[in-house]
Amino acid sequence: MALKPEPKAPFHSVQYALRVLESVSTHGDGVTVAQLSRETGLPTGHLAPLLLTLRREGYVEQVTDGAYVIGASLLELGSGSARRQALEAKLQQTLAQLRDSVGAAVYVSRYVDGEIRVTQVADGPRTPAVNEWVDFRSAAHASAIGKCLLTQLDQNGRRDHLSRHRIARLTSRTITNEKVLFSKLDSQPATVPVLDLQEYAVGTVCAAVPLTAGSSAGCLALSLPIEHAHRLRAAAATLNRRAAPVLLSLAL
Numbered sequence: 001m002a003l004k005p006e007p008k009a010p011f012h013s014v015q016y017a018l019r020v021l022e023s024v025s026t027h028g029d030g031v032t033v034a035q036l037s038r039e040t041g042l043p044t045g046h047l048a049p050l051l052l053t054l055r056r057e058g059y060v061e062q063v064t065d066g067a068y069v070i071g072a073s074l075l076e077l078g079s080g081s082a083r084r085q086a087l088e089a090k091l092q093q094t095l096a097q098l099r100d101s102v103g104a105a106v107y108v109s110r111y112v113d114g115e116i117r118v119t120q121v122a123d124g125p126r127t128p129a130v131n132e133w134v135d136f137r138s139a140a141h142a143s144a145i146g147k148c149l150l151t152q153l154d155q156n157g158r159r160d161h162l163s164r165h166r167i168a169r170l171t172s173r174t175i176t177n178e179k180v181l182f183s184k185l186d187s188q189p190a191t192v193p194v195l196d197l198q199e200y201a202v203g204t205v206c207a208a209v210p211l212t213a214g215s216s217a218g219c220l221a222l223s224l225p226i227e228h229a230h231r232l233r234a235a236a237a238t239l240n241r242r243a244a245p246v247l248l249s250l251a252l
Helices: 012-025 033-040 044-056 072-077 080-102 144-151 155-164 178-186 226-241 243-251
Strands: 060-062 068-070 105-112 115-122 194-197 204-210 218-225
Touching (some): 012 033, 012 044, 012 068, 033 044, 080 105, 080 115, 080 226, 080 243, 105 144, 144 218, 155 178, 194 226, 204 226, 218 243, 226 243
Antiparallel strands (some): 060 068, 105 115, 105 218, 194 204, 204 218
């Protein structure tokens, strides 16, 4: 499986945030915004929202003289199994906050070894997860998660997936023509959420945005019952804006 060449994705801020964290971690006594700007090459105007996000997520803290030091969330990551557990817990906390913010169940999914894997879900009594009536691995052509992951694959990667998971009609809205599907995937802007308007399941609408961390394709998604379809686009826009902290959790 090969990923498509990386577009001008909306997640460059995560790369910048990692550079900021690298710089902060080398200054045990704290580092000022002016010094961070010199070391990272980022204008102070760009640093302000990045530092705000990093403070909110607990990756940096601001001390009394206004300088920044590494925060508790970064210290908890450690290494080995403890690091993995800390990462998963941090990501789950971030997803729960996002769930409450958008008022919908949210999901993190990856494309691993030629298969779709939903790795984490944050749902609740008022934000139930979608009923997986057809295995997501077999529904890439119909679900927002699947289509978002397929957009990140090249043509050969898509054909390989569909050769193992044949296109099937799941609802009256499901795209069952491979040429039409590929055309829609190719025309999907990288910065616009992928939507599923009852293509996977009657009574459910979904949205997904890409999370490309390292060499594997990934996505962040949400689902809503059809009676809340009027909230989908606004929720998807919030999902898109709030994707950076999720990607940061995956990248560390």
